[in-house]
Amino acid sequence: MIRDKKVKSVRFNQDQGCFTCCMESGVRIYNIEPLVEKLHYDIDVVGSVSKCEMLFRTNLIAVVSGGAPPRFADNILSIYDISAKKKILQVVFASSIRAVRLRRDKIVVALLNQIHVFSFPTPTQRLFTLETRENYKGLCEVSPLVSAEKQILIFPGHKLGSLQLVDLCCTEISISSAPVWIAAHKAEIGCLALNQQGTRAATASIKGTLIRVWDTATKNLLVELRRGTDPATVYCINFSRDSDYLCCSSDKGTVHIFAIKNTNLNKRMTLPSGGMLGKYGESQWALANFTVPPECACICAFGPNSSVIAVCLDGTFHKYVFTSDGICNREAFDVYVNVCDDEKYLQWSTALLSLP
Structure with a gap:
């Protein structure tokens, strides 16, 4: 049963082997074959997320906030390096x-x-x-x-x-x-x-x-x-x-x-x-x-x-x-x-x- 996990948007990566899931509670990344969750940034790190774009299967993802409560304004693009566990770029x-x-x-x-x-x-x-x-x-x-x-x-x-x-x-x-x-x-x-x-x-x-x-x-x-x-x-x-x-x-x-x-x-x-x-x-x-x-x-x-x-x-x-x-x-x-x-x-x- 789905429990208070509101999904705002989903998008495939460029090779269509993964997809991102943007939620009120953060962002997740799933592998398709097999279906398994590969990454999860919770609300304390990224806030609610409206858009997320992967760069193939590299360590880089682009995130835009949205929903409630957003950690950042929706005019801010954040690029995260998931291997370094940090934001490497922000553009307003x-x-x-x-x-x-x-x-x-x-x-x-x-x-x-x-x-x-x-x-x-x-x-x-x-x-x-x-x-x-x-x-x-x-x-x-x-x-x-x-x-x-x-x-x-x-x-x-x-x-x-x-x-x-x-x-x-x-x-x-x-x-x-x-x-x-x-x-x-x-x-x-x-x-x-x-x-x-x-x-x-x-x-x-x-x-x-x-x-x-x-x-x-x-x-x-x-x-x-x-x-x-x-x-x-x-x-x-x-x-x-x-x-x-x-x-x-x-x-x-x-x-x-x-x-x-x-x-x-x-x-x-x-x-x-x-x-x-x-x-x-x-x-x-x-x-x-x-x-x-x-x-x-x-x-x-x-x-x-x-x-x-x-x-x-x-x-x-x-x-x-x-x-x-x-x-x-x-x-x-x-x-x-x-x-x-x-x-x-x-x-x-x-x-x-x-x-x-």
Whole structure:
């Protein structure tokens, strides 16, 4: 039974092998395979936490306070070195931090109307600032791989429904590169994602019925996927590591799995396309799906061996395995907030539980 463990947000790390859990009582880090709590900073150390970003499986995490009682204001970014058990960096911004994204060489911080890019870890200096449209959700993603040809940053563009792309490799200090944007949707963008290599971007509007996948080099639409017919809030979109598949979750309580390399695997309507149905009759529906509690937000990502992980704010953990013919079976279920509840084990003062 979940006992007064209110979860404010959850987020996967860059390789989707761990996830952070921000709570009124602090922050936790969980490994996925197997599901085990690896780190716990309690309220006495970090206060209540609204956002936490891991840097792969290194000792560095970024934390933003939130909720009650916050230890710091929500315009302060704190970087902790968990091996040294101390804060190594603090940056104060003019307004509330909406999102933080980490690369091994950069920090990206989204505010309501700006995105700041800093060098990282040393020397940490602001490289440039991008002015944005009002971005309440802090929607932005950056390609995590240093080895990739391009360092792509994506976020909602100034024009309604547009997606802006910036190649951080081609950006000089204090000077932003020329804006490149894609007319992604007619309505406001509600969710976005970027694959590991920065070659594919996925977008959904606030309507939430369609997900569109784009080539970040050519700006061409690669595939349009139908989540459903009723409007929905899309919580999360993620690519598989090889970019062959895509998953998404929404407030309908269903996690959808699509094929984006071999789109013939996706389901289609049995009725003849065209005619009165128009493009609707040609829609590509999910290859497979499974359900989670619809009353709470949920993030999803791909695990090993054709599995999809869903982590919900109600403290539940779901793992399903799918096949190319659309069969989807549950492999694991747990209440992650109750995984490892030994208070002595969880104290900051105990020996460090190093991430694998």
